[in-house]
Amino acid sequence: MTSLLIVDDHPLQRMGFRMLVESQPDLVVLGEAENGADAVRRATELSPDVVLMDVRMPGVDGIEATRRIIAAGGRSRVLVLTTFDLDEYAYAALRAGASGFLVKDAQPEELLTGIRVVAAGDAVVAPKLTRRLLDRFADQFPVEGEEEANMSAQLDVLTEREREVLTAIGKGWNNTEIAGRFHLAESTVKTHVGRILAKIGARDRVQAVIFAYNTGLVAPDGR
Numbered sequence: 001m002t003s004l005l006i007v008d009d010h011p012l013q014r015m016g017f018r019m020l021v022e023s024q025p026d027l028v029v030l031g032e033a034e035n036g037a038d039a040v041r042r043a044t045e046l047s048p049d050v051v052l053m054d055v056r057m058p059g060v061d062g063i064e065a066t067r068r069i070i071a072a073g074g075r076s077r078v079l080v081l082t083t084f085d086l087d088e089y090a091y092a093a094l095r096a097g098a099s100g101f102l103v104k105d106a107q108p109e110e111l112l113t114g115i116r117v118v119a120a121g122d123a124v125v126a127p128k129l130t131r132r133l134l135d136r137f138a139d140q141f142p143v144e145g146e147e148e149a150n151m152s153a154q155l156d157v158l159t160e161r162e163r164e165v166l167t168a169i170g171k172g173w174n175n176t177e178i179a180g181r182f183h184l185a186e187s188t189v190k191t192h193v194g195r196i197l198a199k200i201g202a203r204d205r206v207q208a209v210i211f212a213y214n215t216g217l218v219a220p221d222g223r
Helices: 009-021 036-046 063-072 087-095 108-119 127-140 145-156 158-172 177-184 186-200 205-214
Strands: 002-009 025-031 050-052 077-081 100-103
Touching: 002 009, 002 036, 002 108, 009 025, 009 036, 009 108, 025 036, 036 050, 036 063, 050 063, 050 108, 063 077, 063 087, 077 108, 087 100, 087 158, 087 205, 100 108, 145 186, 158 177, 158 205, 177 186, 186 205
Parallel strands: 002 025, 002 050, 050 077, 077 100
Antiparallel strands: none
16 A cells, blocks of 8 residues: 655645545555645654645745655655646755656546656656756756765766666656667666666656766756
8 A cells, every 4th residue: 555645735625635545445645734844744753655745835835845854864755746837846846855746737647647656666757857857957956075076976886887877867768768779678777777776875767867967977958
């Protein structure tokens, strides 16, 4: 079973999400929260697999709540939902540590798939959207000093093949495309991706893409 915490300041919205989630035999709602501060507290108490996080809420918003939940180092992964399909929100959510970003008018099956993908340890943001965001906001990613040295050290432990796969991830390629490019089985690509994430300390593909940009493996224009 995949467990969830639903965070939204509108009771009817929470009810709708709960009804959808609980219609699935493999999903269960552990609780709800009506603002970001309550979300952080309940995530600590309940330790859900996935937090469905609204962005715009009074007091502590969803972006800050996501940042606090991820910084706490728990097992919960965050899927951000918003009424507004804006790059700025998606960028802020992903930089805060969210594993996915969807708009609330997504089809029910799209949301359910997103929940399962995030719970499985991957990212629900489409690679092309990730690239669009990173291309647009690349100038906000500079790293220096100790952080730059740490990332350089992480890059050095990758094998040549792992660097190639990480570069492909940074360009927005999915596993099928990577497998075709390097003449590998998809299962082999998945193994490479798992090892890359572990070596660079990334939670999912989104963070791997950011890492590829920050280390210069991929340029802002996707080259």
